[in-house]
Amino acid sequence: MPRQVPVPCRRPRPDAHGEIMQTTQNTEEKALQRAVRAALAAPSIFNTQPWRWRIDGPRARLYADRSRQLLVADPDGRLMTVSCGAALHHGRVALADAGEACDIARMPDPTEPDLLATIRVTGPHEPTLAEMQAAAAINRRRTDRRPFTAQPVGDAICRTLIVAAESEHAHALVVDDSHIAVLGLIAVEAGALQLSDAYYRAELADWTHRPPWSGDGVDTAGAVPAAPRRVPVRDYAPFGGPVMHPGWENDRGARYLLVYTDGDTPVHWLRAGEALSALLLTAVATGLSTAPISDVTELPTTRDQLRTLLPGIGHPQIAVRVGYGPPGEPPPSTTRRLAEEVINPR
Numbered sequence: 059m060p061r062q063v064p065v066p067c068r069r070p071r072p073d074a075h076g077e078i079m080q081t082t083q084n085t086e087e088k089a090l091q092r093a094v095r096a097a098l099a100a101p102s103i104f105n106t107q108p109w110r111w112r113i114d115g116p117r118a119r120l121y122a123d124r125s126r127q128l129l130v131a132d133p134d135g136r137l138m139t140v141s142c143g144a145a146l147h148h149g150r151v152a153l154a155d156a157g158e159a160c161d162i163a164r165m166p167d168p169t170e171p172d173l174l175a176t177i178r179v180t181g182p183h184e185p186t187l188a189e190m191q192a193a194a195a196i197n198r199r200r201t202d203r204r205p206f207t208a209q210p211v212g213d214a215i216c217r218t219l220i221v222a223a224e225s226e227h228a229h230a231l232v233v234d235d236s237h238i239a240v241l242g243l244i245a246v247e248a249g250a251l252q253l254s255d256a257y258y259r260a261e262l263a264d265w266t267h268r269p270p271w272s273g274d275g276v277d278t279a280g281a282v283p284a285a286p287r288r289v290p291v292r293d294y295a296p297f298g299g300p301v302m303h304p305g306w307e308n309d310r311g312a313r314y315l316l317v318y319t320d321g322d323t324p325v326h327w328l329r330a331g332e333a334l335s336a337l338l339l340t341a342v343a344t345g346l347s348t349a350p351i352s353d354v355t356e357l358p359t360t361r362d363q364l365r366t367l368l369p370g371i372g373h374p375q376i377a378v379r380v381g382y383g384p385p386g387e388p389p390p391s392t393t394r395r396l397a398e399e400v401i402n403p404r
């Protein structure tokens with residue numbers, strides 16, 4: 059996919075001071091408002107949407123919302139931070155598509171660890187074709203847990219996905235066919251160990267049976283029952299509830315990628331989330347369906363086993379399944395919180 063095709067800049071350049079400066083500031087703030095609203099569609103662990111945004115003139119600040127951290131599945135807040143990284147990337151893509159350049163400061167204040175990033179609009183920008191395609195994919199992307207078809211995902215597309223992750227200062231590895239059984243066994247073990255833990259079951263029940271007004275959580279309607287496939291997906295409906303029909307496919311053509319990082323600190327987790335978002339949006343832009351898989355990384359034992367697929371090269375953060383979805387309707391879209399609850403909340 060071409061990545062650097064310039065198109066005309068969408069924002070007129072200011073040519074005087076005073077009123078025009080004011081207009082520019084308003085334009086920047088409005089662009090940030092729109093970009094941050096677009097970022098509400100980002101994927102997040104259990105659809106917790108663990109973020110808060112503060113917009114102040116040409117600057118937006120992204121905070122982790124620790125009240126939304128999964129204390130059992132994610133005691134360190136790693137996947138909470140990965141989720142916030144995905145939101146940060148969504149916001150950046152929407153801003154670029156709107157013709158705004160920006161500077162990002164990640165973890166800018168050591169005394170404020172929940173302040174994950176600031177985005178400062180710096181001036182006009184000519185969006186690339188890749189940025190426009192990624193922005194257009196934001197509202198088409200949804201996690202599809204159904205098995206994908208036998209149509210193979212080609213090596214060239216996989217390379218594009220790796221480049222997308224690398225451009226966000228993280229990495230992606232395509233799991234070799236001969237290692238998919240290992241990934242499958244790790245996923246089986248992760249599922250069994252987690253479901254045998256009463257605290258995990260309580261956390262899962264909480265986030266899969268949210269009241270309709272909450273605008274968060276994973277409804278069982280987005281879950282699929284067990285189906286014959288090489289790598290099982292997390293069971294979001296072990297307590298019953300209406301689920302999606304899994305269809306008749308079995309993931310034969312699917313590929314699995316591991317997003318990994320050089321280090322394992324909060325800033326690496328944030329970068330991993332940005333890379334995850336870049337990978338997902340690029341995949342959707344090329345016509346693929348996608349599903350993140352993080353249960354394999356949630357327990358230290360299974361995360362260590364996953365490291366055997368990355369011998370000495372980095373820290374696994376999350377896996378992703380990509381493939382061609384079954385024909386017919388896409389999976390239902392997942393609910394989101396209201397913008398007023400997330401952007402400049404009181």
Ligand SMILES: Cc1cc2nc3c(=O)[nH]c(=O)nc-3n(C[C@H](O)[C@H](O)[C@H](O)COP(=O)(O)O)c2cc1C
Nearest residue numbers: 101102103104105140200201292350351352353392
């Ligand atoms: C860090 C992270 C971890 C996730 N882990 C899983 C997972 O293990 N299994 C799964 O089916 N979906 C997983 N997801 C997808 C979320 O459940 C999904 O993004 C959320 O429910 C919102 O739905 P949407 O992606 O369709 O917008 C994960 C997403 C993120 C960002």
